[in-house]
Amino acid sequence: MSAGFELGPLTEDEDRMVLEAQFRTLSILEDALKKTRWLLAEPGRDYGLQARNVPLISPELVEDLIQTLQQFEFLKYEKTKYEIGIGALYPASSFPVIGLCSEFWQRHENLSFCSRPGSLIKTGAHILGYHDSDKFWMEGNQRPVLGASRISEAFEVWMRHKGEYVNGSFVCCGEKSIQSVCENSDMRFALHCTLNEEQKDLAETTRKATLTILYDALNKELIVDDSHLIHLQGCAVMLPLIPQTLLAKLIMKLEKVTFKCDSRPRHEAIFAYPGGKAQDVIYLCPLFWLQNERLRNGSRIGTLILCVSQMLGYRHVLDRTSNPEEPTGPQDPHLLTADDICSAFECWMMHREPYTEGSYCCCGENNEISVCRKSIMGTELRQCLREYLA
Incomplete structure (x- = not known):
C-alpha cells in the first residue's frame, strides 16, 4: 500500500x-x-x-x-x-x-x-x-x-x-x-430549449400579431369597461367578457415574455405552455408551428393568449400543461378561465367571412390581422349596452 x-x-x-x-x-x-x-x-x-x-x-x-x-x-x-x-x-x-x-x-x-x-x-x-x-x-x-x-x-x-x-x-x-x-429534467430543457433563427422570427411575428389583435379589440370596443362588467354579465352570460384591466395585463405580460422551445413535451398534443412560477417564459412545442397564423379556432395567436392568461393566474381547464408547476396569481372574480379568455378572441371576436381582395367581406376591415367589429362579440355587447343604458 x-x-x-x-x-x-x-x-x-x-x-x-x-x-x-x-x-x-x-x-x-x-x-x-x-x-x-x-x-x-x-x-x-x-x-x-x-x-x-x-x-x-x-x-x-x-x-x-x-x-x-x-x-x-x-x-x-x-x-x-x-x-x-x-x-x-x-x-x-x-x-x-x-x-x-x-x-x-x-x-x-x-x-x-x-x-x-x-x-x-x-x-x-x-x-x-x-x-x-x-x-x-x-x-x-x-x-x-x-x-x-x-x-x-x-x-x-x-x-x-x-x-x-x-x-x-x-x-x-x-x-x-x-x-x-x-x-x-432541467438538463433536457437546457440542451433543447433554444429556438433556431426561423423559430425565433416566427415566434416574434406571432407576438406582434397577438398584440395587434389585443389592441384592435380595445379600439373596436369589444372589451368591457370594468364599471359595466357586473351589469353586463347578467344579460350576456354566454359570452366570456374581457374587462379592460385584464386586457391591459395581457398586453403588459405578452410584451415581456421570452420564448423557448420544448421539442419533446410531456403531452404530445400540447401546442405551448408557460414556464414555472415567477418565470416569464413560454415554451413552444412542435405542434405550435403547425397552427394557423391568423386568428381562428386553433391559432398561434390564441395559443399565446391562452399561455399568457395562465401566467396571470387563470386556470387552463381543457387540458393540462406539461410543466408540473401550476401558475399562480390572483383569480378573476368572475371565474373566467384561460380557455374562456382564449375563446373570446378565437371564437367570439373573429371574422365570420374570409379575407379576399384586401378586406373582410363581413365588415370591410382592410387589416388581415384584426378582430371583427360585427362579430358575435360586437353584436351581443352592443345589444347588452343598449339594454343597460336604457
Missing part, C-alpha cells in the same frame, strides 16, 4: 451497501446513455454560452465513468484530523482502490444532491483526471474544461427526477426504474 494511504476492510454491511451504491451508480450512468438524445451533449455541437452555465456531459465521458467504476475495489479509509480536504471517497494513487470515508454512509442512497451515486461519479471523474473546479477559459473552440464536482452536479442536480416515485413510476416522466435519470 502506498505511503500515507491507510486502508482497512469493510464490514459485511458496509460491503453490501457499497456494492448496492456501485450498482445504482452504474445503472444511472447506463440510463443516461439510453437517454443520450435528450440529456447528453452532442459531439461537435456548439452550445455557445450554455457551455458556461450547464455542465455538459458527453456520451464518451459517461462510458469512461462506467468502465472506471467497474474496475475499482472498495475499502475503508479512516481520515485523520489533518485531512480536511478529503471528501467522502478517496482514490488511491497507485492501486485500483477507492477508500470510503465515514461521510459516505451519511449520504442519500438514491440520486439526489449529496448522494452516494453522485459521490461515486465525482470520484470516478477524479480518477479520469478531472480536477475539483471548472476552468472557465476557452481552449480555441473547445468547451470549458469541467471539474469533477460539476460532473457530479450534472447528474445530482441537472438530470435528477423532480417528481416522486409513486405506484411504480416517477410522476415527472413516467420512468419505472428508480435508478435512472429524468428525460424531463
Whole structure:
C-alpha cells in the first residue's frame, strides 16, 4: 500500500451497501446513455454560452465513468484530523482502490444532491483526471474544461427526477426504474430549449400579431369597461367578457415574455405552455408551428393568449400543461378561465367571412390581422349596452 494511504476492510454491511451504491451508480450512468438524445451533449455541437452555465456531459465521458467504476475495489479509509480536504471517497494513487470515508454512509442512497451515486461519479471523474473546479477559459473552440464536482452536479442536480416515485413510476416522466435519470429534467430543457433563427422570427411575428389583435379589440370596443362588467354579465352570460384591466395585463405580460422551445413535451398534443412560477417564459412545442397564423379556432395567436392568461393566474381547464408547476396569481372574480379568455378572441371576436381582395367581406376591415367589429362579440355587447343604458 502506498505511503500515507491507510486502508482497512469493510464490514459485511458496509460491503453490501457499497456494492448496492456501485450498482445504482452504474445503472444511472447506463440510463443516461439510453437517454443520450435528450440529456447528453452532442459531439461537435456548439452550445455557445450554455457551455458556461450547464455542465455538459458527453456520451464518451459517461462510458469512461462506467468502465472506471467497474474496475475499482472498495475499502475503508479512516481520515485523520489533518485531512480536511478529503471528501467522502478517496482514490488511491497507485492501486485500483477507492477508500470510503465515514461521510459516505451519511449520504442519500438514491440520486439526489449529496448522494452516494453522485459521490461515486465525482470520484470516478477524479480518477479520469478531472480536477475539483471548472476552468472557465476557452481552449480555441473547445468547451470549458469541467471539474469533477460539476460532473457530479450534472447528474445530482441537472438530470435528477423532480417528481416522486409513486405506484411504480416517477410522476415527472413516467420512468419505472428508480435508478435512472429524468428525460424531463432541467438538463433536457437546457440542451433543447433554444429556438433556431426561423423559430425565433416566427415566434416574434406571432407576438406582434397577438398584440395587434389585443389592441384592435380595445379600439373596436369589444372589451368591457370594468364599471359595466357586473351589469353586463347578467344579460350576456354566454359570452366570456374581457374587462379592460385584464386586457391591459395581457398586453403588459405578452410584451415581456421570452420564448423557448420544448421539442419533446410531456403531452404530445400540447401546442405551448408557460414556464414555472415567477418565470416569464413560454415554451413552444412542435405542434405550435403547425397552427394557423391568423386568428381562428386553433391559432398561434390564441395559443399565446391562452399561455399568457395562465401566467396571470387563470386556470387552463381543457387540458393540462406539461410543466408540473401550476401558475399562480390572483383569480378573476368572475371565474373566467384561460380557455374562456382564449375563446373570446378565437371564437367570439373573429371574422365570420374570409379575407379576399384586401378586406373582410363581413365588415370591410382592410387589416388581415384584426378582430371583427360585427362579430358575435360586437353584436351581443352592443345589444347588452343598449339594454343597460336604457
